Amino acid sequence: MALEHPSFQAYQQAFCAHIRDPKHHKAPAKVDKKRMAVYTEIVFNNIFSSVSACYPVLQLVLGKRAWRKLVRDFFAHYPSQSPLFRDIPKTFFNYLTTQPNLPVYLTSLAHYEWLELAVSSMQTAPFGGENSPKNHDLMTQKIVVNPSIALVKYHFAVHQISAKNKPTAPLSQPIFLVVYRNAAFKVQFVELNELTAQLLHILKDKPHTGVEALTQLSVNLATTANKQDPASQAVMESQADTQALITFGEGILRQLQEQEIIA
Amino acid sequence: MVLTNQTHSASKNVALLKGAGFGLKRELIAPLQAAFESDLIEHVSFLEIAPENWIEAGGKQAVQIAWLAERFPLTCHGLSLSLGGPDPLNTFFLQQVKSFLNQHKIVLYTEHLSYCSDLNLGKPSYMHDLLPIPFTEEAVFYVANRIKQVQDTLERRIAIENTSYYAEAPISSMDELTFLNAVLSEADCDLHLDINNIYVNSVNFGFDPHVFLRGVPGERIVYAHIAGHDREADNLIIDTHAQDVVPEVWALLEEAYQLYGVFPTLLERDTNIPALPILMHEINQIAVLQRQYQAIQPLLASA
Numbered sequence: 219m220a221l222e223h224p225s226f227q228a229y230q231q232a233f234c235a236h237i238r239d240p241k242h243h244k245a246p247a248k249v250d251k252k253r254m255a256v257y258t259e260i261v262f263n264n265i266f267s268s269v270s271a272c273y274p275v276l277q278l279v280l281g282k283r284a285w286r287k288l289v290r291d292f293f294a295h296y297p298s299q300s301p302l303f304r305d306i307p308k309t310f311f312n313y314l315t316t317q318p319n320l321p322v323y324l325t326s327l328a329h330y331e332w333l334e335l336a337v338s339s340m341q342t343a344p345f346g347g348e349n350s351p352k353n354h355d356l357m358t359q360k361i362v363v364n365p366s367i368a369l370v371k372y373h374f375a376v377h378q379i380s381a382k383n384k385p386t387a388p389l390s391q392p393i394f395l396v397v398y399r400n401a402a403f404k405v406q407f408v409e410l411n412e413l414t415a416q417l418l419h420i421l422k423d424k425p426h427t428g429v430e431a432l433t434q435l436s437v438n439l440a441t442t443a444n445k446q447d448p449a450s451q452a453v454m455e456s457q458a459d460t461q462a463l464i465t466f467g468e469g470i471l472r473q474l475q476e477q478e479i480i481a
Numbered sequence: 482m483v484l485t486n487q488t489h490s491a492s493k494n495v496a497l498l499k500g501a502g503f504g505l506k507r508e509l510i511a512p513l514q515a516a517f518e519s520d521l522i523e524h525v526s527f528l529e530i531a532p533e534n535w536i537e538a539g540g541k542q543a544v545q546i547a548w549l550a551e552r553f554p555l556t557c558h559g560l561s562l563s564l565g566g567p568d569p570l571n572t573f574f575l576q577q578v579k580s581f582l583n584q585h586k587i588v589l590y591t592e593h594l595s596y597c598s599d600l601n602l603g604k605p606s607y608m609h610d611l612l613p614i615p616f617t618e619e620a621v622f623y624v625a626n627r628i629k630q631v632q633d634t635l636e637r638r639i640a641i642e643n644t645s646y647y648a649e650a651p652i653s654s655m656d657e658l659t660f661l662n663a664v665l666s667e668a669d670c671d672l673h674l675d676i677n678n679i680y681v682n683s684v685n686f687g688f689d690p691h692v693f694l695r696g697v698p699g700e701r702i703v704y705a706h707i708a709g710h711d712r713e714a715d716n717l718i719i720d721t722h723a724q725d726v727v728p729e730v731w732a733l734l735e736e737a738y739q740l741y742g743v744f745p746t747l748l749e750r751d752t753n754i755p756a757l758p759i760l761m762h763e764i765n766q767i768a769v770l771q772r773q774y775q776a777i778q779p780l781l782a783s784a
Contacts (some may be wrong), residue, residue: 224619227567229652234599246651253648256719261610268609297604301561302533306609341539347529347762348637366540 237261239294254361257422265293265306272307273331274326278381304339307332323374330395333368337397338405342366346401350481356471357428362481363421366381367398371415377407400478408477414470421480432467436460487646489722498523498554498588498704498752501767503760504722507621512757518553525767527554527588529747533561536581539551546619550585555577556704556747557582558588562631565596565614565624566639568605573618573632588702591673592631593639594624615650616660624685625667631715632670640703645678645710645720647685648655657682658696672701675750676733677708677726681718690733699781707734707767708749722751726763734767738774740781 235243237258245254254411263347266289270277277285296313299307310330314325342365343349350362365370372395394415396408410418418432436459474480505513505528515647516522528549535546549555561574595611614620632639643661655663665672674697683690709724726748734746746767750760 224617224623225652226615226617226623226650227621229615229650230565230567230612231599233612233650234601237603237612248651249648253717256647256717257610257612260719261612263610264610295602297601297606298609299605299607301563301571301598301607301610302536303560304534304537306627337543339537339539341537341543380723387628399540 227397227456235258239290242294262290265289268303268306269310272310272335273328275379276328276331279324279327279379279384281381304335307335322388323376323379325372326372326390327376327379329370330372333370333397334405334407337366337368338403340366340399342399346478346481355467356475356480360425360427360471361421361471362425362432363418364398364479364481367396367422367479368393369415369418369422370397373402377409396479399477403437408479414474417467417470418474418479428468428471429464432464433460435467436463497557498527498745499743500524501746501748502527502529502556502769503762503764504529504558504750505549506751506754508754509757509760510549514548516757519676519759524764525553527556527745527747529556529558529749532557532578532581532587532590533559533562536577536725539668543579546585554588555585555746557587558642558706559590559592560611560748561597562592563596563598563607563608564592564594564627564631565620566598566605568598568600570627570630571598571605575631575634576677578638582635582637584586589636589640590635591642591671591704593642593644594664595644595646595702601704611644611646612781613650614660616653616655616657618654618663621660621663625680628664628670629670629729632668638671640701641668642673642675642706643664643678643697644675645681645685645718647657647717647719649686657686658690658693662696662698664696670701672697673706674702674737674744675706675708675720676737677706677730678720678732680727681720681732684712684716684718687716689735690729693734694737695781699779702744703735704736705733705737705744705746706749707746707763722749723753730772731766735770735774738770738779739777740779742779743771743774762772 226413229246230247234330236245236254240258266286269289280288292310292313296309298309302311311328314320345347345362345364345366371392373392374385375389375393394410394412396410396418398406400406417431417435420426422435426434440459471480482542501524503525513522535542538546559578578590581587593611594614597609597611598605598607598612600606614624628639628641641664679690679693683693707726707730708722708725711719711721711723713719748763748767
């Protein structure tokens with residue numbers, strides 16, 4: 219057995235276990251207490267500041283003590299399997315999703331805060347500026363979607379949560395957000411109505427011209443309406459609706475283009 | 482996998498590495514870009530990055546790394562390989578490092594003689610900080626085998642850095658220098674000599690840094706670090722890289738050049754980072770010392 223678990227490794231395990239959770243795991247025997255304390259302090263502080271930097275609102279909502287306790291529990295009990303420092307906040311988010319006692323709105327808030335980091339560092343093809351087509355007719359030519367976008371839906375107004383504004387119940391209608399990098403690499407958050415969110419999903423799925431995407435959107439809407447109310451006139455009216463949607467949708471597409479969400 | 486007796490010659494690029502450089506922190510990128518090709522950075526011959534901060538980089542970072550790699554020789558100083566860790570070597574990560582080194586034509590890859598991960602609830606888990614390996618004979622062979630595995634996978638030699646630490650393991654059966662030399666020799670790898678770490682550990686554990694310096698295998702030195710630190714007490718230094726380099730460390734660097742000849746030397750500054758023109762004072766000081774000893778026959782010449 220000695221070969222499988224050399225004594226130096228048993229020492230290392232005890233050393234690390236103490237750093238992770240000094241209250242419940244004794245330091246290895248005969249280690250200088252003061253020097254051991256240097257490690258318990260600097261290692262946790264390093265993790266604590268990496269996590270805290272990504273979740274400024276979440277920590278305010280929780281309060282200092284609860285926040286510190288949560289990060290300590292994460293460090294003590296949740297395996298951190300990525301060697302990349304950038305992934306620490308994501309690992310922390312994964313940990314949060316395993317916490318049954320955490321209010322759901324806090325997990326939504328954490329996801330929203332993490333998304334900024336995720337989008338800013340997402341590996342994507344170049345987009346915007348010189349990399350985007352110029353004088354592009356959005357209605358008749360294939361639309362390119364900013365490859366850094368994340369389309370998300372929350373059941374809480376995550377962008378309005380603060381220590382003084384904690385939601386007590388989910389929203390009656392979810393909110394839709396698009397998060398993306400602009401050409402200057404700044405992360406932007408834009409709230410969308412549901413129709414625009416659906417349109418962006420269609421465009422993101424595969425290349426469409428504006429007319430194709432809006433036609434598809436119209437079909438999707440008719441199908442949904444039909445399912446909800448099979449007796450409705452949705453199918454018969456759909457041709458007229460499609461034309462109206464295309465006219466209306468052109469303005470939306472222009473706006474998305476100006477915001478650097480599509481090109 | 483071939484693990485034994487495979488030798489790797491130093492990459493041709495390593496021979497091209499010379500002079501002084503600094504560890505590239507995010508806040509220094511814009512000033513560096515503004516100062517590119519100006520006299521301000523005339524003594525910056527290369528830059529060092531931590532691969533863990535740049536692997537899988539997207540967005541602005543992806544553009545920055547491409548800009549840097551086109552204009553400067555780059556070295557990589559790793560933080561997360563955990564050569565002495567009790568969990569299995571992360572071979573997926575090692576392949577990522579390999580692709581990264583090749584993609585950006587990194588001239589040198591060095592890692593710490595330490596570990597940064599454990600088995601947390603049975604799963605490999607990163608501590609994200611450098612921890613001291615107990616200096617035992619078992620550990621020598623364990624770490625040396627992992628270094629060999631890394632060199633075989635990367636198909637290049639790597640250099641191992643003597644690491645600063647704060648707590649001695651009571652189970653150690655040898656001192657730091659003996660451990661370091663045994664690992665280097667057993668793994669047949671290069672030495673990344675951290676001058677500041679010699680000094681930090683000499684204060685933290687009460688030994689003579691000059692004796693330590695004279696005891697390292699000079700023929701294996703390919704690269705050096707100097708840095709500042711925070712003095713917590715008479716007998717405790719925390720290796721923060723947050724201050725200017727102290728005179729004792731400058732003196733040790735000069736002595737190292739005297740003993741072993743000049744090698745590429747990097748200034749580490751990780752926090753409390755001054756403006757680029759201020760940082761250049763220390764870079765220029767490295768360059769002055771290097772010029773002074775360039776033409777002088779080293780006292781402990783290995784040729």
